[in-house]
Amino acid sequence: MAESNLHQQQFHKALQREPINCGRDGCPGPVEIQDLSQVHDRVKTFACICRLCGWQDQVTGHEQLTPPWDDTALLDMAYEHLMHQPAICPFDGTTVVFTSRPNPRRRAKYLLSCFYCGRQAEMDWPPQEARR
Ligand SMILES: [Zn+2]
Ligand SMILES: [Zn+2]
Structure with a gap:
């Protein structure tokens, strides 16, 4: 649960273009966020790349369409x-x-x-x- 929350937080930050911390301890970044999604993707994928040390990560949503919004x-x-x-x-x-x-x-x-x-x-x- 804690892990999925962290994952969601990372995703939210990427979506809002908020600064993401580099995954390497003590590295001040900056981390660049790239939107890898295609126009019609329902779930977005972002790449996070640290400009300073080259650390990379990908954040993707978790598709779950049911139950729909009521x-x-x-x-x-x-x-x-x-x-x-x-x-x-x-x-x-x-x-x-x-x-x-x-x-x-x-x-x-x-x-x-x-x-x-x-x-x-x-x-x-x-x-x-x-x-x-
Ligand atoms: Zn870094
Ligand atoms: Zn949702």
């Missing part, structure tokens, strides 16, 4: 987004990315993606419940 989870995420807060995947604590979709009927639509577990969902915007 309505409560989706509404929570929509609410966070409305409040300009980061929306968090309830399964792994990863920040969910909102991507706007082309919309033929002029209604906004978002694709929600968690790049750690690969869960995705489409949502009309604003969500119905929030319009009341």
Whole structure:
């Protein structure tokens, strides 16, 4: 459990482009983060490379698509987004990315993606419940 938490933390840092510590004791880095993912990857992969000592590591999400986000989870995420807060995947604590979709009927639509577990969902915007 502790190990997977550490792994998730590393992944979150890479996703947010936060500084990652070099894996070698006492090495001050800096560690460069490269996004190795393809455009359509549901789960992202990052390479971490220390510019100073050449230490390398890869951080990848852990695909897990079931169970999907339920309505409560989706509404929570929509609410966070409305409040300009980061929306968090309830399964792994990863920040969910909102991507706007082309919309033929002029209604906004978002694709929600968690790049750690690969869960995705489409949502009309604003969500119905929030319009009341
Ligand atoms: Zn280093
Ligand atoms: Zn997730």
